[in-house]
Amino acid sequence: MSLELKNLNYIYNEGTPMESHALKDINLTIRDGEFVGLIGHTGSGKSTLTQHLNALLEATSGEYYYNGENVYGENFSKKELRRKVGLVFQYPEHQLFEVDVLTDVCFGPKNLGLSEEEARSRAKEALKMVGMGENYYEKSPFDLSGGEKRRVAIAGVLAMHPEVLILDEPTAGLDPKGRDEILDEIAKLQKEQHMTVILVSHSMEDVATYVDRLIVMYQSGILFDDTPKAVFRHRKEMEEAHLAVPQMSELMRMLKEKGIDLGEDIITVAEAKDAIMKRWKEKNGSGR
Amino acid sequence: MIRDITLGQYYPVDSCIHRLDPRVKLLGTLIYVVSLFVVDNAVGYLVGGLALGIVIYLSRVPVTYIMRGLKPILFLLCFSVALNVFLTPGDTVLLQLGFLRVTWEGLTRAFFMGIRLIFLIMGSSLMTFTTTPNQLTDGLETGLRALKKVGVPVHEIAMMMSIALRFIPILIEETDKIMKAQMARGADFESGNVLQRAKALLPILVPLFISSFRRASDLAMAMEARCYHGGEGRTKMKPLKYKRTDLIAYGILAAYLVLMILLGILF
Numbered sequence: 163m164s165l166e167l168k169n170l171n172y173i174y175n176e177g178t179p180m181e182s183h184a185l186k187d188i189n190l191t192i193r194d195g196e197f198v199g200l201i202g203h204t205g206s207g208k209s210t211l212t213q214h215l216n217a218l219l220e221a222t223s224g225e226y227y228y229n230g231e232n233v234y235g236e237n238f239s240k241k242e243l244r245r246k247v248g249l250v251f252q253y254p255e256h257q258l259f260e261v262d263v264l265t266d267v268c269f270g271p272k273n274l275g276l277s278e279e280e281a282r283s284r285a286k287e288a289l290k291m292v293g294m295g296e297n298y299y300e301k302s303p304f305d306l307s308g309g310e311k312r313r314v315a316i317a318g319v320l321a322m323h324p325e326v327l328i329l330d331e332p333t334a335g336l337d338p339k340g341r342d343e344i345l346d347e348i349a350k351l352q353k354e355q356h357m358t359v360i361l362v363s364h365s366m367e368d369v370a371t372y373v374d375r376l377i378v379m380y381q382s383g384i385l386f387d388d389t390p391k392a393v394f395r396h397r398k399e400m401e402e403a404h405l406a407v408p409q410m411s412e413l414m415r416m417l418k419e420k421g422i423d424l425g426e427d428i429i430t431v432a433e434a435k436d437a438i439m440k441r442w443k444e445k446n447g448s449g450r
Numbered sequence: 451m452i453r454d455i456t457l458g459q460y461y462p463v464d465s466c467i468h469r470l471d472p473r474v475k476l477l478g479t480l481i482y483v484v485s486l487f488v489v490d491n492a493v494g495y496l497v498g499g500l501a502l503g504i505v506i507y508l509s510r511v512p513v514t515y516i517m518r519g520l521k522p523i524l525f526l527l528c529f530s531v532a533l534n535v536f537l538t539p540g541d542t543v544l545l546q547l548g549f550l551r552v553t554w555e556g557l558t559r560a561f562f563m564g565i566r567l568i569f570l571i572m573g574s575s576l577m578t579f580t581t582t583p584n585q586l587t588d589g590l591e592t593g594l595r596a597l598k599k600v601g602v603p604v605h606e607i608a609m610m611m612s613i614a615l616r617f618i619p620i621l622i623e624e625t626d627k628i629m630k631a632q633m634a635r636g637a638d639f640e641s642g643n644v645l646q647r648a649k650a651l652l653p654i655l656v657p658l659f660i661s662s663f664r665r666a667s668d669l670a671m672a673m674e675a676r677c678y679h680g681g682e683g684r685t686k687m688k689p690l691k692y693k694r695t696d697l698i699a700y701g702i703l704a705a706y707l708v709l710m711i712l713l714g715i716l717f
Contacts, residue, residue, distance in 0.1 A: 178515070179462055218630045241636065249634040257631040259656035269653065273636030304660070318635055 165192040165215060165326065170224035172210055184210040186382040192360065197352050199369035199390065200362045202379030203404040208362050212328050216247040245274060248324030252331045254315030258303040263314050266303050270322040288321035292347055309340035326358040333368065345372055366408040370394070370429040378403065391427040410434045461579040467509035468580045471696040472589025475577050481703050482573045485710040486566050491717040494710060495565055501706060502573055511579045519575045520568065527567055534560035583615035592690050605681025621662065628657050
């Protein structure tokens with residue numbers, strides 16, 4: 163199972179003064195079960211790219227193959243693709259509309275033509291995945307907190323049983339606790355359900371901690387496509403693309419300048435802690 | 451998709467028409483509309499069309515772009531032309547189909563009627579293409595200042611107008627986003643009968659209403675936080691001031707109006 167983009171171009175408002183080339187010659191293959199991070203400065207084309215992946219936008223030129231099938235071919239069902247590629251928009255809680263949480267999550271499955279009963283069981287399962295218990299089913303979605311609303315919205319997409327899950331800034335505007343909870347749950351889903359996950363983010367710390375592969379977008383094209391560690395070695399180029407490296411990489415670089423070289427490729431707090439503890443033990447003897 | 455709506459959208463290029471004072475453009479549009487109703491003969495329409503052509507050329511807005519604004523009124527246009535063709539009484543009968551009669555008078559009248567409507571729409575849309583909503587309300591506020599003396603809340607009306615205009619693109623974008631989000635959840639807005647389609651709009655309308663209220667209350671809060679208290683004693687960052695070109699434009703407008711009235715009387 164894979165998503166494959168070939169020489170994809172997209173131009174907004176073609177032929178008017180408002181014309182803008184939002185995607186330039188994108189070549190990209192995403193394999194089954196990958197946990198991919200997508201980062202880039204505002205306006206770099208991230209959101210436009212994600213909307214192509216479930217065919218909400220159609221490329222101006224180029225090809226897109228889903229499992230080898232041509233998405234822009236005549237017999238391809240875009241509705242079916244939208245089920246397989248679940249897209250959670252930015253601030254998804256703004257799209258809630260039903261009278262209670264359970265009915266709202268049922269909206270997706272019902273659109274697939276499932277029976278009332280089956281839709282409800284899928285909705286319950288999805289709500290459980292995002293950590294929302296039975297006591298929430300009857301509540302109005304508008305009475306929930308921001309983090310809870312967002313989980314309900316994510317459950318609304320999960321209930322459609324997507325093969326690929328794309329999340330556009332799922333943690334924007336959440337407090338650190340809500341952020342960690344949501345990301346942990348997504349990471350768990352990715353491992354347990356073997357789901358392909360694409361995480362669009364502004365936070366270098368988030369992508370450094372969770373993803374296996376990192377795609378950096380800059381000026382409508384792909385700047386880097388590698389493991390997070392390899393990407394964050396390009397500190398200069400990242401800064402030119404108006405992006406920073408994670409705080410821990412920055413800290414390790416500063417320590418190195420002071421003569422304490424703990425090794426390259428430390429990008430998360432956990433890794434930094436391990437490296438510092440290791441050095442501490444070496445210095446103070448293994449007895450401590 | 452829904453973003454393609456061009457009605458009354460500002461067309462961002464730099465031209466001498468764009469740089470004119472909005473008050474000149476407002477009055478100019480009014481004069482143009484009036485002038486089209488003053489004349490009723492070929493020479494008059496020719497002059498009116500020529501004037502429109504020159505202004506369009508000067509504004510550097512592509513003609514095709516302006517034509518696109520005609521699409522929504524195409525039905526109305528055809529309807530009124532057809533009515534005029536068949537229902538104008540006259541002596542020179544060209545064609546008789548049962549009770550329907552096409553006369554020479556009807557044909558010419560319908561032709562001029564159609565031209566008049568097209569000029570009207572093109573002329574007034576040209577104003578919105580060359581004037582930003584903010585300039586427009588600014589122009590209205592200053593232009594109608596005299597009415598304040600008789601108790602018309604001119605500033606408040608202008609403020610409401612500019613807020614409403616400002617929110618149109620935001621709401622269009624929001625609608626687009628919500629539509630896409632619900633489509634990502636399998637919603638279908640394109641098939642089914644009228645009732646099904648109306649019902650399919652619910653997942654768009656509910657979030658849209660909620661976000662409109664949220665935005666309205668946020669805006670009210672932000673305005674109060676900056677001590678907004680109405681127009682009394684409020685100054686502008688860019689006060690409207692007539693330049694030389696504006697006065698020249700007024701002169702041209704006056705000359706145009708006189709010419710059109712003369713043409714209307716003479717022919």
